[in-house]
Amino acid sequence: MKIKQVTTKEQLEKVFHIRTTVFVEEQGVALEDEFDEHEETAKHILLYYNNEPAASGRFRIVDGFAKIERICVLKEFRKYGLGKEIVTSLEQAAKKEGLTQAKLHGQVQAESFYRKLGYKTSSDVFMEDGIPHVIMKKEFLC
Numbered sequence: 001m002k003i004k005q006v007t008t009k010e011q012l013e014k015v016f017h018i019r020t021t022v023f024v025e026e027q028g029v030a031l032e033d034e035f036d037e038h039e040e041t042a043k044h045i046l047l048y049y050n051n052e053p054a055a056s057g058r059f060r061i062v063d064g065f066a067k068i069e070r071i072c073v074l075k076e077f078r079k080y081g082l083g084k085e086i087v088t089s090l091e092q093a094a095k096k097e098g099l100t101q102a103k104l105h106g107q108v109q110a111e112s113f114y115r116k117l118g119y120k121t122s123s124d125v126f127m128e129d130g131i132p133h134v135i136m137k138k139e140f141l142c
Contacts, residue, residue: 001082002051003089006044014053015044022072029129042069045089049077057086059094059102065137066094066102087117091140101139108132 006012016035023029038060047055054077059066068090073082091102105128106114111121114136123135 001080001085002048003085004046004048005093006046011046012039012044015046015056015058018046018053018056018074019070019072021074023070023129026075027131029131033129043090043093045086045093047082047086047089049080049082052077055082055086057090059090061097061099062103064099064101066090066097066099068094068102068104071104083113084117087114091138095140099140101137103135103137105133106136108134111136 004011006015019034020031023034024031042058042060044058045056046053049055053074055071055073057068057071059068061067068087071083071086073086094102102119103122104114104119106119108125111134115121117138119136119138121134122137125132125134127133
């Protein structure tokens with residue numbers, strides 16, 4: 001397994017392919033809703049498993065938080081713990097930026113996954129892109 005911070009257009013295209021496969025094709029999110037004005041400024045990471053692009057995620061700074069977004073793992077690579085690796089890597093990158101806390105909009109079906117990583121639910125369920133979500137937050141330990 002290898003995790004890279006995205007620095008090239010080719011790497012970003014691999015990230016977009018993973019997100020299109022997971023969110024648009026599998027979960028039915030509209031293509032125009034998946035990609036936004038933050039693509040160029042967010043910090044993306046790409047995880048390779050057996051030298052294949054397998055998972056990705058991004059974060060951006062919003063109101064003093066690392067807003068962790070777009071965490072996804074291709075179906076054939078699930079159950080290897082790659083989601084945890086993506087979140088942990090994003091948190092580490094955020095800490096390097098001097099951030100002390102993170103938040104995310106987690107799909108309700110993934111709420112227990114994020115809880116295991118130390119996130120606490122801080123909202124009621126709301127709909128985002130037709131999928132139930134909750135806001136979750138975590139303070140980083142020094």
